[in-house]
Amino acid sequence: MKNILLIQSSPRGSESYSHKAAQSIVNDLEQRYPDAKIVVRDLAQNSPPHVGQAFVGGLATGPEQRTPEQTKALALSDVLIDELLASDIIVIGVPMHNFGPPSTLKAWIDHVVRVGRTVTYSSQKGPEGKLKGKRAILVLASGGIYSDGPAKPFDFQEPYLRAILGFIGLTDVDVVRVEGVAVGAIGAEKAVASAMARSREILAHVV
Numbered sequence: 001m002k003n004i005l006l007i008q009s010s011p012r013g014s015e016s017y018s019h020k021a022a023q024s025i026v027n028d029l030e031q032r033y034p035d036a037k038i039v040v041r042d043l044a045q046n047s048p049p050h051v052g053q054a055f056v057g058g059l060a061t062g063p064e065q066r067t068p069e070q071t072k073a074l075a076l077s078d079v080l081i082d083e084l085l086a087s088d089i090i091v092i093g094v095p096m097h098n099f100g101p102p103s104t105l106k107a108w109i110d111h112v113v114r115v116g117r118t119v120t121y122s123s124q125k126g127p128e129g130k131l132k133g134k135r136a137i138l139v140l141a142s143g144g145i146y147s148d149g150p151a152k153p154f155d156f157q158e159p160y161l162r163a164i165l166g167f168i169g170l171t172d173v174d175v176v177r178v179e180g181v182a183v184g185a186i187g188a189e190k191a192v193a194s195a196m197a198r199s200r201e202i203l204a205h206v207v
């Protein structure tokens with residue numbers, strides 16, 4: 001049985017291109033694996049807080065010594081990490097906000113990248129991600145074109161997400177772009193059609 005985790009982060013909900021394309025990928029996966037367990041985490045509707053003093057203090061303190069406030073601050077982090085560890089396929093819908101992912105997704109990342117839980121350090125190996133053997137599909141939506149051309153150096157979505165997911169061991173990452181939705185010569189229709197074609201390509205090699 002496959003466990004699929006769908007993470008949505010667009011505040012535009014069901015109007016959103018990343019939301020719709022990510023949902024459509026999960027629908028296709030569900031057809032392929034009818035007994036799949038699907039967990040949906042909508043970071044726009046239910047945003048994780050920014051990490052604060054209690055969170056950071058809790059990280060530096062053993063579980064037994066944590067104050068009630070520190071324990072409370074880390075509780076959501078544990079839930080989000082458990083969701084990730086339990087999943088086989090992670091689909092993440094990401095709107096581009098000011099050249100990068102939205103702040104809700106960054107807050108989620110700050111909760112799930114955690115020494116001892118999703119990454120370990122050793123003097124011999126250095127950092128080692130714990131999320132090995134999983135597959136991630138990123139659905140990146142943007143008004144402009146960032147996969148190539150003059151705006152490519154401004155793409156802080158794909159390189160950042162690949163780097164941070166790789167840091168916790170998620171290196172099997174495919175990307176679907178719904179890009180150019182605000183570019184006259186492309187427009188939403190072509191961007192969505194291209195994203196659907198790319199999704200089919202990716203799903204064809206999902207085992």
Ligand SMILES: Cc1cc2nc3c(=O)[nH]c(=O)nc-3n(C[C@H](O)[C@H](O)[C@H](O)COP(=O)(O)O)c2cc1C
Nearest residue numbers: 010012016017018095096097098099141142143144
């Ligand atoms: C706060 C905000 C910032 C944005 N910044 C960018 C940007 O830097 N580059 C870009 O091409 N589009 C930008 N856009 C446009 C969105 O990327 C575009 O509307 C995309 O469709 C959002 O994804 P969604 O449809 O999944 O919400 C921005 C939109 C918002 C609301």
